[in-house]
Amino acid sequence: MKKTVAIIGGGPAGLMAAEILGEHGMKVDMYDAMSSLGRKFLMAGKSGLNLTHSEPFEKFVARYGNRRAQVEAWLNDFSPNDLREWARRLGIETFVGTSGRVFPVKMKASPLLRAWLKRLGEAGINFHLKHRWNGFIKLAAEDGDRGNIKKDGGLRKVSVEFETPNGIKTIKVDAVILALGCGNWRRLGSDGVWVQWLEQAGVKV
Ligand SMILES: Cc1cc2nc3c(=O)[nH]c(=O)nc-3n(C[C@H](O)[C@H](O)[C@H](O)COP(=O)(O)OP(=O)(O)OC[C@H]3O[C@@H](n4cnc5c(N)ncnc54)[C@H](O)[C@@H]3O)c2cc1C
Structure with a gap:
C-alpha cells in the first residue's frame, strides 16, 4: 500500500x-x-524570476547568517547549480545576469510552471x-x-x-x-x- x-x-x-x-x-x-x-x-x-545566484558556494551559504549550518546542509543536497539543472530538465535554460543573479532566458515564470505542472501530472x-x-x-x-x-x-x-x-x-x-x-x-x-x-x-x- x-x-x-x-x-x-x-x-x-x-x-x-x-x-x-x-x-x-x-x-x-x-x-x-x-x-x-x-x-x-x-x-x-x-x-524576470530571479531563480538563484551564481556566486561561489561559500559566499552563497554565508548569506544565511545564524541559520547557515541548517541551510548549508540542504544546499549541499540541492545547490544553486542543481536548481539550474532542474530547470534545464524542464526545458528552461537559464543565464547569469550582470549582477550574478540567475534568470530563465525568457525572463518569465509561466513556461517553467506549465512544464512543471505537466511533469507532476504525468507522475x-x-x-x-x-x-x-x-x-x-x-x-x-x-x-x-x-x-x-x-x-x-x-x-x-x-x-x-x-x-x-x-x-x-x-x-x-x-x-x-x-x-x-x-x-x-x-x-x-x-x-x-x-x-x-x-x-x-x-x-x-
Ligand atoms: C512581486 C513579487 C516578485 C517576486 N520575485 C521573486 C524572484 O524574482 N525570485 C524569487 O525566488 N522569489 C520571488 N518572489 C517570492 C516568491 O514568489 C515566493 O517566495 C514564493 O512564491 C513562495 O512560495 P511558497 O510555495 O512558499 O508560497 P506561495 O507561492 O504563496 O504558495 C502558497 C500557496 O498556498 C495556498 N494556500 C494558502 N493558504 C491556503 C489554505 N488555507 N488552503 C489551501 N491553500 C492555501 C495559496 O493559494 C498558494 O497557492 C516574488 C514575489 C512577489 C510578490
Whole structure:
C-alpha cells in the first residue's frame, strides 16, 4: 500500500515537495484554495524570476547568517547549480545576469510552471483546486487506538478539512505537508491565516 500524503498549498514549496514525494513512490494529493496553482510564482516572473545566484558556494551559504549550518546542509543536497539543472530538465535554460543573479532566458515564470505542472501530472500527482484548508486537522479516530499509534502498531491517519464549492470535504491521509506561503500579496492566494491556527494549537511559528 502506498503511503498517502496531502500537500496543502500549490506554490513552489508545495510543488517541490510533491515532486520529491512522488519520486519516492508516495501517493500525493495537492490542495489549493485558488482556482489555479503558483499564482505568486507567476507574479515573481513579471520581474524576470530571479531563480538563484551564481556566486561561489561559500559566499552563497554565508548569506544565511545564524541559520547557515541548517541551510548549508540542504544546499549541499540541492545547490544553486542543481536548481539550474532542474530547470534545464524542464526545458528552461537559464543565464547569469550582470549582477550574478540567475534568470530563465525568457525572463518569465509561466513556461517553467506549465512544464512543471505537466511533469507532476504525468507522475500521478492529483491536483484539487478551490479547496481551502479551514485549519481543521486531527488524528483520525479508530476503535482501540491510543495516542497516534494504531492497534496494529502503525501510525494513525490524519483527518483534514477543506471548504470547497460543494461544501466541506474531509480527507484521511498518512501525512500532511503545509506549504501555505506567507501573508503578503493576499490576492494571489496565501493569506498567512494559518499562523494563528498553528499558534493556537501550540506550534511554535
Ligand atoms: C512581486 C513579487 C516578485 C517576486 N520575485 C521573486 C524572484 O524574482 N525570485 C524569487 O525566488 N522569489 C520571488 N518572489 C517570492 C516568491 O514568489 C515566493 O517566495 C514564493 O512564491 C513562495 O512560495 P511558497 O510555495 O512558499 O508560497 P506561495 O507561492 O504563496 O504558495 C502558497 C500557496 O498556498 C495556498 N494556500 C494558502 N493558504 C491556503 C489554505 N488555507 N488552503 C489551501 N491553500 C492555501 C495559496 O493559494 C498558494 O497557492 C516574488 C514575489 C512577489 C510578490
